Amino acid sequence: MILVRSLIFSLAFYLFSTLVALLMIPLFLAPRRWVTWALTWYGRGNTLLLRLICNIRVEVRGREHLPKGAALIAAKHQCMFDIFGSFAFLPDACFVAKKELMVIPFLGWYATKGGMVVVDRSGHATALRKLVADARDRFKDARQLVIFAEGTRKAPGDAPDYKPGIAALYRDLEMPVIPMALNTGVHWPAHGFMRYPGTIVFEFLPPIPAGLKRGEFMRELETRIETATSALVAQGL
Numbered sequence: 001m002i003l004v005r006s007l008i009f010s011l012a013f014y015l016f017s018t019l020v021a022l023l024m025i026p027l028f029l030a031p032r033r034w035v036t037w038a039l040t041w042y043g044r045g046n047t048l049l050l051r052l053i054c055n056i057r058v059e060v061r062g063r064e065h066l067p068k069g070a071a072l073i074a075a076k077h078q079c080m081f082d083i084f085g086s087f088a089f090l091p092d093a094c095f096v097a098k099k100e101l102m103v104i105p106f107l108g109w110y111a112t113k114g115g116m117v118v119v120d121r122s123g124h125a126t127a128l129r130k131l132v133a134d135a136r137d138r139f140k141d142a143r144q145l146v147i148f149a150e151g152t153r154k155a156p157g158d159a160p161d162y163k164p165g166i167a168a169l170y171r172d173l174e175m176p177v178i179p180m181a182l183n184t185g186v187h188w189p190a191h192g193f194m195r196y197p198g199t200i201v202f203e204f205l206p207p208i209p210a211g212l213k214r215g216e217f218m219r220e221l222e223t224r225i226e227t228a229t230s231a232l233v234a235q236g237l
Contacts, residue, residue, distance in 0.1 A: 002196065009053040010193045016045060021106040028113060035114040036092055043088030046081070055197035056187050060089050062204035065178055069142035072135070073178045073204075074166045074221055076229050077148035078156060078185030085184070086146060086202065094138050096131065096147040096165065117145065119165065128168040135169055145169075146180075149221060156185045156233045162222050167214050176207035179221055181228030183237065199237040203228055 020042050027035050050056040087093050099120045102108035117134045120127050135145050151163040170177050181203045187196045205224050208217060
């Protein structure tokens, strides 16, 4: 039954994604906010498909830790649902995305129109300076900037590998960082089409206050995210 449901969901997901991508074409002529509004409903649509077809529910915990407006969120990353799933519940999300994704038709186009922050990972110090400058620009619109602290997907249980991008943002923006733990990879593995029933949880943790030394901040961030993520995975929701 799980295999059949997974196959049906994969078909529905790609058909729905194609339909949304085509319907969004006129939004290239519209204000940026219309694109992120459309992505919000795209995320909600996929959340509904998961529940109806795969018996996977989505729960968001710790909303009280989110400010009403600009926020810097450092998240765990286990699968692609981390991105469009987050659009469903963040008011005006933008993500830090690697440059390579921008060449993908529709995905790259809408990411650019939606004001995502693009990083050239080969740029090193130059890339970090641009990352900080672009983040400041997005916060003028009181957006929620989400950066995957490890820079790429990690399967549940993999050893963590936190990158310097979040440290640069934390230092130069001088604002709190809200850690986000999750268990998406349990139900939506990064590879393959199988989808396993249960409850996907996105959990916002108490903010890490501004002003910590780099090493202290990175240890605290990793400890909080990894501890909470491991607990969610171990619960077998």
